[in-house]
Amino acid sequence: MTSVSPSPSDLPAGSPAGGAVNNFQVDLRGLVDLLSHHLYSSPRVYVRELLQNAVDAVTARHAHEPGAEVRIRLSASAGRVTIEDSGIGLTAAEAHSLLATIGRSSKRAGDGELQGLETARGQFLGQFGIGLLACFVVARQIRVVTRSARDPQAAPVEWLAADDGSYTVRELPHDARPEPGTTVHLEARPGAEEWTEPARVERLARDYGSLLPHPVTFDEGPGSTPRPVTDRPAVWDRSFPTPAARRVALAGHCAQLFGFTPLDSIDLDLPVAGVRGVAYVLPEPTSPAHRAGHRVHLKGMLLTDQADNLLPDWAFFVRAVLDTDTLRPTASRENLYDDETLAAVREALGARIRAWLAELAASEPDRLAAFLSVHHLGVKSLARHDAELLGLMLPWLPFETSDGSMSLEEFTAAHTEIHFTRTVEEFRQIAPIAAAHGLGIVNAGYTYDADLLALLPSVRPDLKVTELDAGAVTDRLDPVPTSVELSLAAFLSTARTHLEPQSCDVVLRAFQPVAVPALYLDDRQARQERDRTTALESADSLWSGILGSLRGSGPRARLVLNHNNPLIRRIAGLPDPTLAGTAVESLYGQALLMSQRPLRPADSALLNRAFLGLLEWATHSVDTTTAQSQEDEK
Numbered sequence: 001m002t003s004v005s006p007s008p009s010d011l012p013a014g015s016p017a018g019g020a021v022n023n024f025q026v027d028l029r030g031l032v033d034l035l036s037h038h039l040y041s042s043p044r045v046y047v048r049e050l051l052q053n054a055v056d057a058v059t060a061r062h063a064h065e066p067g068a069e070v071r072i073r074l075s076a077s078a079g080r081v082t083i084e085d086s087g088i089g090l091t092a093a094e095a096h097s098l099l100a101t102i103g104r105s106s107k108r109a110g111d112g113e114l115q116g117l118e119t120a121r122g123q124f125l126g127q128f129g130i131g132l133l134a135c136f137v138v139a140r141q142i143r144v145v146t147r148s149a150r151d152p153q154a155a156p157v158e159w160l161a162a163d164d165g166s167y168t169v170r171e172l173p174h175d176a177r178p179e180p181g182t183t184v185h186l187e188a189r190p191g192a193e194e195w196t197e198p199a200r201v202e203r204l205a206r207d208y209g210s211l212l213p214h215p216v217t218f219d220e221g222p223g224s225t226p227r228p229v230t231d232r233p234a235v236w237d238r239s240f241p242t243p244a245a246r247r248v249a250l251a252g253h254c255a256q257l258f259g260f261t262p263l264d265s266i267d268l269d270l271p272v273a274g275v276r277g278v279a280y281v282l283p284e285p286t287s288p289a290h291r292a293g294h295r296v297h298l299k300g301m302l303l304t305d306q307a308d309n310l311l312p313d314w315a316f317f318v319r320a321v322l323d324t325d326t327l328r329p330t331a332s333r334e335n336l337y338d339d340e341t342l343a344a345v346r347e348a349l350g351a352r353i354r355a356w357l358a359e360l361a362a363s364e365p366d367r368l369a370a371f372l373s374v375h376h377l378g379v380k381s382l383a384r385h386d387a388e389l390l391g392l393m394l395p396w397l398p399f400e401t402s403d404g405s406m407s408l409e410e411f412t413a414a415h416t417e418i419h420f421t422r423t424v425e426e427f428r429q430i431a432p433i434a435a436a437h438g439l440g441i442v443n444a445g446y447t448y449d450a451d452l453l454a455l456l457p458s459v460r461p462d463l464k465v466t467e468l469d470a471g472a473v474t475d476r477l478d479p480v481p482t483s484v485e486l487s488l489a490a491f492l493s494t495a496r497t498h499l500e501p502q503s504c505d506v507v508l509r510a511f512q513p514v515a516v517p518a519l520y521l522d523d524r525q526a527r528q529e530r531d532r533t534t535a536l537e538s539a540d541s542l543w544s545g546i547l548g549s550l551r552g553s554g555p556r557a558r559l560v561l562n563h564n565n566p567l568i569r570r571i572a573g574l575p576d577p578t579l580a581g582t583a584v585e586s587l588y589g590q591a592l593l594m595s596q597r598p599l600r601p602a603d604s605a606l607l608n609r610a611f612l613g614l615l616e617w618a619t620h621s622v623d624t625t626t627a628q629s630q631e632d633e634k
Contacts, residue, residue, distance in 0.1 A: 044204050048301065050083045051072075055301070085182055141162050142159075147181060157172065212301060213232075213300050265279065294320040297322065298325070299324075306335070309346070315350060317377075372398070399442055401441065426468070485508055492508060498585055507560050520592050579613075
């Protein structure tokens with residue numbers, strides 16, 4: 001067990017004089033379980049802790065002795081991991097104080113161990129004081145051999161700790177470690193040997209430490225050739241002979257890091273915020289709901305490869321990798337702390353991506369067109385909150401219209417009054433008819449399109465944008481001659497009587513294409529009235545009174561019969577009004593199904609009744625014909 005005793009000065013005011021002072025007890029095994037199962041996502045973080053301590057030690061040594069040698073060597077073999085550095089080192093007292101006390105860090109302001117090193121504190125990676133003890137997630141035993149650079153007369157020190165919470169500190173002969181620095185030896189605990197395999201340790205070291213500020217090497221023990229772990233400067237900070245060569249290098253970096261060849265790359269450079277990196281544009285479309293994980297390095301050390309709060313939600317079409325020295329990590333050092341600083345950086349990075357889009361629109365339309373062909377949804381999402389960007393992107397953003405797929409700028413060149421449908425099904429039903437009669441309709445059934453159309457008049461005040469209503473379509477269709485409509489007055493009266501229970505009017509028009517016998521049209525008010533009627537049918541007496549009082553007087557749904565269609569003409573000429581009414585009900589059901597609107601119970605009953613009525617009429621006609629033939633034969 002490891003204990004921490006408060007000094008008398010730490011006691012709260014009002015404590016009785018001479019009162020007993022008790023020690024907090026910390027169960028190291030319990031702490032290890034807490035770290036491995038609740039704080040850290042994986043035992044792999046022990047490699048990060050080793051690298052972090054070594055880099056911080058070297059940083060402190062350089063603050064104390066600027067010309068000192070820089071050396072960090074990591075090795076692994078046969079269940080053991082060793083890391084050696086030429087850093088600041090520790091005395092025996094510091095080993096007692098810092099290596100075995102939870103919550104105490106040598107990197108914090110006010111600690112005597114680093115007085116005079118205030119300028120170096122901003123470069124330290126660690127700050128939470130968990131440190132070396134976190135390595136017990138994989139280690140059975142930790143041995144530290146260290147010698148202080150601040151006290152040349154101090155002897156080397158050995159700190160030996162076991163996972164049962166016990167440790168010893170002893171001084172060694174001066175020749176045990178002639179030079180200042182620290183060597184840490186880990187011995188794997190049973191069941192954790194896989195985490196100390198050389199290949200895995202090297203892979204983890206490269207993943208965590210490739211951008212560390214001091215060179216790190218890896219080897220597999222005595223006699224093996226050291227291999228570099230760090231790879232600095234970062235690829236986005238390197239010089240290249242041409243922009244094309246830089247794009248090729250960045251594409252290769254993205255393929256190695258994320259596993260895809262990017263469509264393009266965006267520099268993320270915020271010097272004021274201490275952020276530098278690059279965002280890679282995904283080559284395939286992705287869902288706006290998908291939150292990509294970005295790679296964030298903190299002062300060169302990988303903090304996380306799953307940062308989902310780094311960029312605005314609308315920037316779902318990029319994967320970013322960057323290094324920062326200002327953003328705060330969480331206690332586990334596996335994600336970013338969501339504070340005001342991160343919010344400001346997130347907004348600034350979003351502005352950088354937006355500026356990249358503006359630059360493409362102004363100078364490289366081919367690259368912009370290639371980008372929008374894949375990621376127009378992301379730009380539409382951004383343009384919803386940025387009228388200036390919407391105006392900039394109007395020549396490029398694709399929309400589905402009654403004139404085909406095109407940008408709004410192309411569409412508005414032919415139509416100053418724009419109607420839109422809120423569902424894809426409604427658009428597909430009406431688009432062929434609208435196109436034949438010069439009515440401009442945009443399909444706003446896709447993500448973000450309705451929002452953008454609502455913003456369009458703020459960018460183009462000369463345009464009128466309205467939701468499609470039945471009256472607008474009906475007015476564009478060709479009326480039939482008055483004499484024809486008067487001759488069919490009885491049929492139209494029968495049709496309206498049969499559809500009155502469905503709250504649907506019947507009108508007669510002539511339109512293209514001829515193959516469409518009837519068209520079902522409604523608008524928002526008509527749909528609201530349908531919903532009210534449906535609710536009224538199943539409501540109790542109290543709600544029936546309330547819903548009945550809400551009955552509107554707005555436009556109703558319309559069934560538009562196409563007089564150009566031969567079937568409509570034959571139905572209109574039927575002498576039997578009952579059969580004509582049944583045929584109109586069938587046309588209503590067919591038009592309703594074509595519009596793919598949900599059927600109310602009353603609609604289903606009508607369809608069933610019309611279908612059976614037509615079957616009865618057809619079989620009755622056959623029976624009558626057969627009987628007549630038999631009579632003629634006699």
